[in-house]
Amino acid sequence: MEELIRRCEEIVRDVSFPTVRRWKAEHPQGKAIAYFPVYAPVEVIAAAGMLPVGLRGAGDRLEIQHADARFGSFICSIVKTTLELGLTGHLAPFDGVLFSSICDSARNLCFVLKRNFPELYVDFLHLPHNPESASSRAFLRSEYARLKAELERLAGRRIEEERIREMIARYNENRRLIRALYEWRAEEPHRIRAWELYVLVRAGDVLPVEEHTALLREAREGFARRQVKPRDSIRVILESAFCEQPPLGVIRLLEDAGCYIVDEDLTLGRRWFREDVPVNGDPLQALAESYLDRSVASSVRHDWRYPRFRALLQKVRARRAQAVIFLIAKFCEPAYFDYVLFKRELERAGIPHLLLEFEEKMYTFERLQTEVETFVESLLFD
Numbered sequence: 001m002e003e004l005i006r007r008c009e010e011i012v013r014d015v016s017f018p019t020v021r022r023w024k025a026e027h028p029q030g031k032a033i034a035y036f037p038v039y040a041p042v043e044v045i046a047a048a049g050m051l052p053v054g055l056r057g058a059g060d061r062l063e064i065q066h067a068d069a070r071f072g073s074f075i076c077s078i079v080k081t082t083l084e085l086g087l088t089g090h091l092a093p094f095d096g097v098l099f100s101s102i103c104d105s106a107r108n109l110c111f112v113l114k115r116n117f118p119e120l121y122v123d124f125l126h127l128p129h130n131p132e133s134a135s136s137r138a139f140l141r142s143e144y145a146r147l148k149a150e151l152e153r154l155a156g157r158r159i160e161e162e163r164i165r166e167m168i169a170r171y172n173e174n175r176r177l178i179r180a181l182y183e184w185r186a187e188e189p190h191r192i193r194a195w196e197l198y199v200l201v202r203a204g205d206v207l208p209v210e211e212h213t214a215l216l217r218e219a220r221e222g223f224a225r226r227q228v229k230p231r232d233s234i235r236v237i238l239e240s241a242f243c244e245q246p247p248l249g250v251i252r253l254l255e256d257a258g259c260y261i262v263d264e265d266l267t268l269g270r271r272w273f274r275e276d277v278p279v280n281g282d283p284l285q286a287l288a289e290s291y292l293d294r295s296v297a298s299s300v301r302h303d304w305r306y307p308r309f310r311a312l313l314q315k316v317r318a319r320r321a322q323a324v325i326f327l328i329a330k331f332c333e334p335a336y337f338d339y340v341l342f343k344r345e346l347e348r349a350g351i352p353h354l355l356l357e358f359e360e361k362m363y364t365f366e367r368l369q370t371e372v373e374t375f376v377e378s379l380l381f382d
């Protein structure tokens, strides 16, 4: 089990994308399409015979030397490290990069990348912000059809509907396994550490879905065999790290400081749907309707039918959490906008919460550690 988790950690940390290079060597005609967080219709990319790869910046593995000149200092780190990956040749294994309408910074990065890499296929998906409108369904389906046509042009062949349905079934299976692991972790948090589940799920960003599904199954069996004693910890929900990812050390720190992380929104795109995407009928319509009706709550997706603060409160209750820790990337506007609403609702409901800020490049965690330990102690000895 430890070996499997170590392998996942290695995969996640390596910004030379060895798994993508290996896949391309095995598929000489194959193309790799990276997608920026949070969500992308990976099924359509995979159905084109391409490898969809979740791109999540470079973390602390790359010194920013060029990207600073293209962005202001008040921009989140993932935007800069993603551009730095491009400017230093790390995106060479990719034939395209896909963005979507999550925030202004991501939108700008898309077009900065496009201008700097004219030979690369760079596309921007407009995901609708009004799921209540009947037009949103037709609009999103047409947006997916446009993406499909672009991928067909790139691949030089048609993408059959049957193949998209097949991929939907494979990703459904993958997401089902992840959901089950999350459920299990919430029930027995001492058995599955949050940082382990995180690297395990995130490894799926850079692996073919079938390979990742096999890994998840192996992990499930490994976790089941594990004998671990429960610790004296408080149950917390970790919220707001849905795009830029915190250093692994921060997740470990939270657990070591006495938190059982019983749910979080890290790597949210890998478990974007609350239930399976239908595999019958028009697959693009099924993906569009699933985005509008079956998505998890997120600060980058607006749904007035079910406000995000209500989803957070429901998550707290369903997971029997005692507190919420907001872990927000520095300069992340969607997370900070929502924090104001979340805070108000948690205070109304009498649920303790703590706000922490992180950057990809953090090497010392003493201040965070003190804040978390004080918070945990205040709840344990209340």
Ligand code: SF4
Residues within 6 Å of the ligand: 076, 077, 078, 079, 102, 103, 104, 105, 106, 243, 244, 300, 329, 331, 332, 333, 334, 335
């Ligand atoms: S971290 Fe926040 S601000 Fe930065 S790209 Fe992601 S959603 Fe946008």
